[in-house]
Amino acid sequence: MANEFLEPITEQTFYLNMGPQHPSTHGVLRLFLKLDGEYIVEADPVIGYGHRGHEKMAESHLYEQFLPNTSRMDYLAGLIFNHGYVAAVEKMVGIEVPPRAEYIRVICAELNRISSHLLWFGTYVMDLGGFTPFLYSFDDRENILDILDRVSGSRLTYSYCRFGGVSRDVDDEFITATHQFVERLRSRWDDYHNLVTKNVIFIHRAKDVGVINRELALRFGCTGPILRAAGVPYDVRKAEPYSVYSELDFEIPTGTKGDALDRYLVRLQEMEQSLHIIEQALERLPDGAIKAAVPNKVRPPRGDYYFAVESARGAVGFYIVSDGTSYPYRLKARVPSYGNLQVLTEVLPGTLVADTISILGSIDIVVPEVDR
Amino acid sequence: MSLEDLKEELSKVVEPGDMVPRDYEKDGCLLEIKARAEQVEAVAKAALEADCFLESIAAVDFTNGPQIIYQFNSCTSISRVLVRVQLSRGESVVSIGSIYDAALWYEREVFELFGIRFDNHPDLRRLLLPEDADFYPLLKDYGKVHAFRSTEEIYGE
Numbered sequence: 001m002a003n004e005f006l007e008p009i010t011e012q013t014f015y016l017n018m019g020p021q022h023p024s025t026h027g028v029l030r031l032f033l034k035l036d037g038e039y040i041v042e043a044d045p046v047i048g049y050g051h052r053g054h055e056k057m058a059e060s061h062l063y064e065q066f067l068p069n070t071s072r073m074d075y076l077a078g079l080i081f082n083h084g085y086v087a088a089v090e091k092m093v094g095i096e097v098p099p100r101a102e103y104i105r106v107i108c109a110e111l112n113r114i115s116s117h118l119l120w121f122g123t124y125v126m127d128l129g130g131f132t133p134f135l136y137s138f139d140d141r142e143n144i145l146d147i148l149d150r151v152s153g154s155r156l157t158y159s160y161c162r163f164g165g166v167s168r169d170v171d172d173e174f175i176t177a178t179h180q181f182v183e184r185l186r187s188r189w190d191d192y193h194n195l196v197t198k199n200v201i202f203i204h205r206a207k208d209v210g211v212i213n214r215e216l217a218l219r220f221g222c223t224g225p226i227l228r229a230a231g232v233p234y235d236v237r238k239a240e241p242y243s244v245y246s247e248l249d250f251e252i253p254t255g256t257k258g259d260a261l262d263r264y265l266v267r268l269q270e271m272e273q274s275l276h277i278i279e280q281a282l283e284r285l286p287d288g289a290i291k292a293a294v295p296n297k298v299r300p301p302r303g304d305y306y307f308a309v310e311s312a313r314g315a316v317g318f319y320i321v322s323d324g325t326s327y328p329y330r331l332k333a334r335v336p337s338y339g340n341l342q343v344l345t346e347v348l349p350g351t352l353v354a355d356t357i358s359i360l361g362s363i364d365i366v367v368p369e370v371d372r
Numbered sequence: 373m374s375l376e377d378l379k380e381e382l383s384k385v386v387e388p389g390d391m392v393p394r395d396y397e398k399d400g401c402l403l404e405i406k407a408r409a410e411q412v413e414a415v416a417k418a419a420l421e422a423d424c425f426l427e428s429i430a431a432v433d434f435t436n437g438p439q440i441i442y443q444f445n446s447c448t449s450i451s452r453v454l455v456r457v458q459l460s461r462g463e464s465v466v467s468i469g470s471i472y473d474a475a476l477w478y479e480r481e482v483f484e485l486f487g488i489r490f491d492n493h494p495d496l497r498r499l500l501l502p503e504d505a506d507f508y509p510l511l512k513d514y515g516k517v518h519a520f521r522s523t524e525e526i527y528g529e
Contacts, residue, residue: 048500055485056509060516091400218425218447221474227447234447240400302526306400306443306452319430319441323526327518332430334443342477371500 013041018356020049026123027367031344031360035353043348043356045341050371058331063089063298064163066328071157073333074369076119077312079112079148079158081333086161087242088307088318092300093163098289101165102244107178107281108148108160110274114185115144116312117267117274124264124361125196128205133195140188143181150174163298165291175282182275192268206260210347210359213258220346221339224314225266226363230258236310248280260362267364297326313337313364333372337365375402375451378444381418382453386411394454403453409465412442415455416468416475419444424451426468429478431486433512435522437461438486442468458523459488467493485510 019030028049034042054073058066070085071078083105090097122137145155151170152160160166196202212222214230227234233252237245253269255262300322308317314336321330340363348356382391382405390406407415419426424444432439442455457465467490469476479490480499487508490496498505512520 048498048502051500053509056515059512060518088400091398218423219473221425221427221472232447239447240450302528303399304441304454304526306454308400315427317428319428319443321432321526323519323521325519329519329521329526330430330432332428334428338477339474342474346473 012036016353020046026361026365029341029365029367029370031348031356033348033353033356038352038354040348040351040353040356043345045344047341047367047370050368052368052372054372055331055333058328060327062326063300063328066331067162068157068159071159072368073335073372074311074313074316074337074366075156076116076366077112078156079152079160080109080309080311081316082159082161083109083243084307084309084311084316085318086163087309088305088320089163089298089300091307092305092320092322093294093298095164095292095294095298097165098292099244099286100169100288101290101292103281103285104151104166104170104290105161106243106245106248107170107278107285108151108158108166110277110281111144111148111178111181112158113312114271114274115141115148117271118144120267120312120361120364121192121196124364125202127357127361128202130196130199130202133192136188136191136195140185143177143184147174147177147181150177162291162294164294165289169290175285178278178282182279185271185275189268189272197265197268203261205355205358206264206362208257209260209355210351210362211257211259212343212347216343216346217258220343222314222343223336223339224311225263225270226258226314226340226343228252229255229262229266231256236308236315240308242307242309244281245277247284248277250274250277260358263362263364299324299326308334311336313366313369314340335369335372337367337370341365341370374446374449378419378422378424378446378451378453379403381422382415385414385418396450396452401452401454402450405453405455407455407457409457409459409463412455412457413466413468413471416442416471419453420471422446423448424453426472426474426478427452429475429482431482431488431510433486433510433520434526435512435520436524437463438488438511439523440465440482440488464489464491466491469493484508487511 016033020028030046032044070081118137118141122134125133152158302324304321317334319332323329392404394401427443427445437460440457484498
């Protein structure tokens with residue numbers, strides 16, 4: 001027998017490397033899995049492939065120079081990161097932002113949130129084997145990219161916010177296009193639900209898979225749709241309202257069980273809420289200046305500051321220590337995907353390899369955001 | 373759970389003089405706690421009792437030694453608390469990974485970027501940097517920075 005040269009296999013488990021180049025990891029994430037047959041015994045997410053050292057870069061750049069970096073942390077919700085950083089510095093320096101600029105920021109941030117959720121929707125269902133919904137959602141998302149491209153000049157890494165306002169004003173065409181988009185996406189919900197939400201294969205792949213309950217989510221510091229799917233109505237836009245969110249009416253969709261299906265449903269409802277916010281903001285959009293008078297170099301007073309906003313994935317925060325000069329002494333970005341990804345070490349053991357794809361897709365991570 | 377509950381839990385483990393209220397409107401934080409390295413575990417337990425989650429762990433390098441800033445918040449009512457721990461250079465701090473799982477990665481990050489060791493951490497490997505990195509990039513004597521200051525220059529005292 002040829003086999004007698006091989007060592008007898010005594011170990012019951014073996015290792016599987018998922019990534020860093022794997023179509024379902026959405027970026028360079030490597031999952032190091034210890035398997036017993038098809039079941040996962042241990043999971044170790046290996047990150048850092050996209051580490052660019054944004055926090056170190058901040059220490060040698062002016063506050064203004066660091067602005068473009070923020071949209072490159074989370075490239076799918078760049079405008080919201082941008083907004084968070086700009087609002088943090090404005091609070092430190094004490095800049096009053098004109099109301100028109102605040103409304104424009106909210107409209108664009110919500111459009112960005114929808115585009116991020118649409119991309120997640122398409123890729124998640126594609127990971128589970130359904131190719132068609134991906135084309136539908138990307139078709140809709142293209143509209144948002146065009147709208148934001150018109151005002152910011154960029155399709156992904158916007159850097160649209162400036163200290164004291166936004167870089168350029170919106171025009172009537174922007175408003176018309178946004179109204180049309182709101183109507184268009186509303187008319188598509190039926191398609192989405194018929195294609196995916198009611199699809200029995202999808203339900204089997206998502207229901208009761210990857211349950212993250214309240215206690216687990218809080219222990220790992222999960223925020224965003226993951227925490228809300230576990231039934232906790234925590235949303236920074238309501239908990240500590242920034243910008244003009246306190247003047248706008250919207251609800252926080254929550255789930256009950258915290259499984260992949262709940263996270264899916266929460267995100268779909270969030271898109272509808274975002275449309276509702278956009279409509280109100282467009283209606284109330286005041287006239288006036290889009291940028292306050294701001295010195296060329298901002299010099300925040302000494303001390304440390306924290307400012308949080310809600311991105312498409314959860315609570316984003318900028319912790320900035322200022323030494324009174326025009327350079328940040330230390331800038332720490334608290335990113336939501338960090339905790340959302342770490343929870344996998346607890347959720348994956350005991351599940352099937354095939355479910356890993358569904359769980360990883362349902363938490364919607366953006367790896368460059370984790371790596372920074 | 374509210375900020376009052378958190379204050380009550382924390383008052384059991386830290387001196388009242390070490391709890392400094394902060395102006396939320398100005399800097400986004402409600403309370404600051406000056407803790408010593410050996411108090412960290414007790415403070416984290418108190419925060420867990422008050423149903424808080426660990427928002428972040430950040431470190432900052434100063435000429436008089438690095439500082440670690442633990443940040444807790446509650447998801448029911450805004451109660452952001454900063455726990456500031458001043459370390460001397462080379463001093464280690466105890467890990468709170470057994471209390472908050474979120475701390476495991478944050479501590480690995482602080483370790484690799486600042487060289488601060490966490491006692492009792494089950495798996496203190498590098499997280500974002502290559503496994504064989506032999507430098508601590510966020511220390512102020514590494515690479516290009518604008519300034520290297522003492523805590524006094526920034527926070528007064």
